[in-house]
Amino acid sequence: MKVLISWVILALPLPLMAQVTAIRAGAVVDPRTGTAKPNQVILVKDKKIQAVGAGIAIPENAQVIDLSHEWLSPGLMDAHSHLTLAETGGDGPFESFYLSESTALRAMRGLHNGEILLHAGFTTVRDVGNSAEYAMVDVSRAIEQGWFIGPTIIDAGRIIAPFGGQSRLIPSGQGNFWKYEYIDADNPEEVRKAVRVNIYHGAKVIKLVGDNNPYHYSVEEIRAAVDEAHRAGIPVAIHVIFGGEAADNAIEAGVDSLEHGFYLTDVQLKKMAAKGITLVSTDFPRSVLDVMGTSSGMLPEPAVLAPLIIDRLRRAHQAGVHLVFGSDVPIDIPGKTRAEVMLEYLDGWVAAGISPPEILRAMTSDAAKLLRVDKDRGVIAEGLAADLIATPGDPTKDIMTLRKVDFVMKDGRVVRNAHGP
Numbered sequence: 001m002k003v004l005i006s007w008v009i010l011a012l013p014l015p016l017m018a019q020v021t022a023i024r025a026g027a028v029v030d031p032r033t034g035t036a037k038p039n040q041v042i043l044v045k046d047k048k049i050q051a052v053g054a055g056i057a058i059p060e061n062a063q064v065i066d067l068s069h070e071w072l073s074p075g076l077m078d079a080h081s082h083l084t085l086a087e088t089g090g091d092g093p094f095e096s097f098y099l100s101e102s103t104a105l106r107a108m109r110g111l112h113n114g115e116i117l118l119h120a121g122f123t124t125v126r127d128v129g130n131s132a133e134y135a136m137v138d139v140s141r142a143i144e145q146g147w148f149i150g151p152t153i154i155d156a157g158r159i160i161a162p163f164g165g166q167s168r169l170i171p172s173g174q175g176n177f178w179k180y181e182y183i184d185a186d187n188p189e190e191v192r193k194a195v196r197v198n199i200y201h202g203a204k205v206i207k208l209v210g211d212n213n214p215y216h217y218s219v220e221e222i223r224a225a226v227d228e229a230h231r232a233g234i235p236v237a238i239h240v241i242f243g244g245e246a247a248d249n250a251i252e253a254g255v256d257s258l259e260h261g262f263y264l265t266d267v268q269l270k271k272m273a274a275k276g277i278t279l280v281s282t283d284f285p286r287s288v289l290d291v292m293g294t295s296s297g298m299l300p301e302p303a304v305l306a307p308l309i310i311d312r313l314r315r316a317h318q319a320g321v322h323l324v325f326g327s328d329v330p331i332d333i334p335g336k337t338r339a340e341v342m343l344e345y346l347d348g349w350v351a352a353g354i355s356p357p358e359i360l361r362a363m364t365s366d367a368a369k370l371l372r373v374d375k376d377r378g379v380i381a382e383g384l385a386a387d388l389i390a391t392p393g394d395p396t397k398d399i400m401t402l403r404k405v406d407f408v409m410k411d412g413r414v415v416r417n418a419h420g421p
């Protein structure tokens with residue numbers, strides 16, 4: 001009889017066996033206020049946070065996870081990733097990565113990197129293009145089906161750019177081979193069409209290239225993208241490295257976020273702050289710049305660029321620009337996982353004089369707003385998805401504790417727990 005009962009219990013579907021998970025938390029961090037409440041209980045049911053607070057009764061049949069010496073924070077977010085991309089680096093042509101790998105291989109790299117990021121605590125990432133022919137849409141679907149573990153993915157589909165994508169000086173006889181990564185769109189109507197094509201294929205953010213070639217998008221062209229995307233309820237991110245008129249046009253047209261912006265002036269930063277345009281600052285550490293090199297002449301030498309990036313981040317912070325964390329790691333660095341490299345960016349934020357609570361906010365609740373997932377994710381609150389991380393220290397005091405994430409829950413499922421069975 002005993003054997004039979006055990007068999008029956010084992011045969012029950014998993015949600016019926018463990019309906020509620022209760023986490024005893026040493027403290028729960030609220031990134032919106034930069035504070036931590038001690039001795040909390042988090043109840044998780046059906047992928048969501050059912051209750052959080054002190055003195056909450058733990059149901060008798062609940063699975064209990066003891067993290068009573070840990071700080072619980074919402075899962076981290078990265079607003080500028082390229083999980084399927086591994087640039088060749090050095091002096092190799094920028095285009096070589098998309099000429100030498102199929103969409104299938106790129107998708108497998110995306111799954112691999114997604115799993116690594118999730119284990120490190122990144123539960124949501126915005127992947128802003130360079131994923132061949134919509135590889136990240138399929139990666140996202142495979143994760144949502146439960147075939148693989150990985151973060152929630154907000155995908156841009158193909159990058160929309162003026163003629164040539166991010167290639168340059170390719171002999172015309174080679175054809176427009178960049179079409180696997182980019183959509184050429186060279187007037188407002190073509191931009192509108194490109195936005196619709198991406199949304200049709202599953203994009204949840206529109207990514208434009210603002211200043212890769214001597215020609216760049218006009219206010220009218222960017223406005224067409226913003227209008228079309230916003231009517232579908234999705235935001236527009238624009239790549240602008242060098243600032244100048246390309247950045248002026250993007251700010252004037254009212255994009256949601258400007259990506260990189262290494263040469264933005266104080267005047268441009270003030271305008272961004274006034275218009276509520278987010279800077280996703282992608283502050284490359286030297287470890288990345290040294291391997292990436294000049295990206296085939298697209299970037300200045302690392303020794304020139306590194307201090308300039310931090311200075312721009314400091315000025316943006318002082319100007320009151322809304323900042324959201326984005327790493328843009330486009331390359332593999334020997335001996336380090338992509339997540340380890342992403343967390344090296346914290347050094348730059350600290351060097352720019354940004355406080356731990358502000359950095360945490362840029363990686364959680366503020367990122368969720370930019371990604372338009374804040375109704376579901378970004379804080380630890382009743383009714384939101386159970387995307388949780390635990391650290392041995394308080395991230396509102398010591399942001400580097402995010403490098404020691406030792407527990408990760410994604411949509412209510414424990415994917416890593418260094419403290420438990």
Ligand SMILES: [Zn+2]
Pocket residue numbers: 080082128328
């Ligand atoms: Zn990028």
